Amino acid sequence: MRSVQVLFCLSCLLVPFGAWAADDVDVSPFFGTFKTMCADTRADPDAVVKAVSGAGGLASAPVKVDNTIAKEWRISIGGRVMLVSSSAGKSPAGAHRERQIIDCEITSLNDERANLADFAKWAGVGSEPDTSSATSYAFQEREGAHLANTGNDSDEHWVLAIHPGERVTTVQLMHVMAVAP
Amino acid sequence: MSSDDDDNPFHGLYQFFAGSGNDGTPSIPVSDPPAKNSSAPTSYTPAQVKGLVDEANGFATDLYNRYVVTPGGHTAAEKAKDLARAQQLQGQLSQMLQGALPQSTATGQNYENNIHGASDYLLHAAVNSGIGWHVQIPEAAGGAAFGFDNNELPDSGLVPPQKIGPLY
Numbered sequence: 001m002r003s004v005q006v007l008f009c010l011s012c013l014l015v016p017f018g019a020w021a022a023d024d025v026d027v028s029p030f031f032g033t034f035k036t037m038c039a040d041t042r043a044d045p046d047a048v049v050k051a052v053s054g055a056g057g058l059a060s061a062p063v064k065v066d067n068t069i070a071k072e073w074r075i076s077i078g079g080r081v082m083l084v085s086s087s088a089g090k091s092p093a094g095a096h097r098e099r100q101i102i103d104c105e106i107t108s109l110n111d112e113r114a115n116l117a118d119f120a121k122w123a124g125v126g127s128e129p130d131t132s133s134a135t136s137y138a139f140q141e142r143e144g145a146h147l148a149n150t151g152n153d154s155d156e157h158w159v160l161a162i163h164p165g166e167r168v169t170t171v172q173l174m175h176v177m178a179v180a181p
Numbered sequence: 182m183s184s185d186d187d188d189n190p191f192h193g194l195y196q197f198f199a200g201s202g203n204d205g206t207p208s209i210p211v212s213d214p215p216a217k218n219s220s221a222p223t224s225y226t227p228a229q230v231k232g233l234v235d236e237a238n239g240f241a242t243d244l245y246n247r248y249v250v251t252p253g254g255h256t257a258a259e260k261a262k263d264l265a266r267a268q269q270l271q272g273q274l275s276q277m278l279q280g281a282l283p284q285s286t287a288t289g290q291n292y293e294n295n296i297h298g299a300s301d302y303l304l305h306a307a308v309n310s311g312i313g314w315h316v317q318i319p320e321a322a323g324g325a326a327f328g329f330d331n332n333e334l335p336d337s338g339l340v341p342p343q344k345i346g347p348l349y
Contacts, residue, residue: 063308066275068301072308083249085305091297092278095222103301107309109250134238138294161298163238168245172302176294 028115029078030108030169031122037084038104038173039122045071048086048104057084067091083107093154093179100177105170112169116162119171123160136161154179223280230292233277237270237299241306248310260312267307267314274300 027035036055041047049071052059057073064070068089075082085105093099113131120129120137124146129135137160140147149157161172244263248255274296282292307314 060308063304063314065271065304065314068304070304070308072305083305083309085309087301087304091300092275093293094281095279101297101301103305105302105305107245107249107305136295136298157294159294159298161302163242163302165242165246167250168242170242170245170302170306172298174294174298174301176297 027118028112029080030082030106030110030112030115030171031118033075033077033082033084033108034106034119034171034173035122037106038171041104043086043102043104043173043175045069045086045088045102048084052084081109083109097179097181099179102175103172105172107168107170109168111166113164113166116164116169119160119162129162129164131164134161134163221281223276225277225280225282225292227283227292230277230282230296233270233273234295234299237274237303240266240270241299241303244306244310244312248312263310264307264312264314267303267312271300271303271307274303 037051041051052073055075057075060072062071068087070087073084088102090098091101117128123137138149140149140157156178157176159174163170278296
């Protein structure tokens, strides 16, 4: 059984959303696309539409599954083909509660395993993600800073998940709203 | 680290889970969900949550690899089988979210986060793969619902692209 890795929140802290400016020249096209489409938009579906429109994305038909509406685009940036996905919907949070979740994903049809460190830094973590299995980071955001989670399951928070692969890599940013009473 | 943490496959502020689902971790048989109790929400163990999350994440990645990275050559039967599998997993994830999830004493939200993440990842993978997930225009946008079956989908790995327009 693959050992479960544990990282502690050593450097998590106080990393503003805007810490990675658009003129960062050393970031990969993959991270740059994530920053523009998902992070700067705060995963807001309307803002994602505007961002991907500006990049000339080609949209697929929207999909509605249960209470979630999903939209997909195909873009090419820096010679890299990527898919941008956005969704918004209400999800169960226990037997009689629900919560709103918005999601923004960038899927690169390239080997991006060497370009994952920027994502961990953006989330506020010093350690690099595992390049052989999925990694997720949960954090809270207060006035632009990334903070450790409260541990209260019902609180609003953010999740960044990375699914690395040799031929395809997906990064996923979820904004999980507080549980509705 | 507490004893609770030892049972928590997602413990730590940063949760790690095997995307391939092939790490030998016991998983929930897809055809055999936990029995329901009529008076209480179904309870899930950490291993059950991790098993289903791994299954869903692994299947989503597999869809991207088979349909998007390597488009073409897919039969209608293969698409139908994958669609059924994606919908089955999606239903199980939704059912799990309505149940009683194990608590992580270290960081709380771990289990629910991973289920939500797997659900969205799988949904987008299924749509991007063009295996025929029901497609409809949101009513709020003024469109009528429409759908197409597997045989009508192009075998390009993507649903037909459209330039972004006033629909959105």
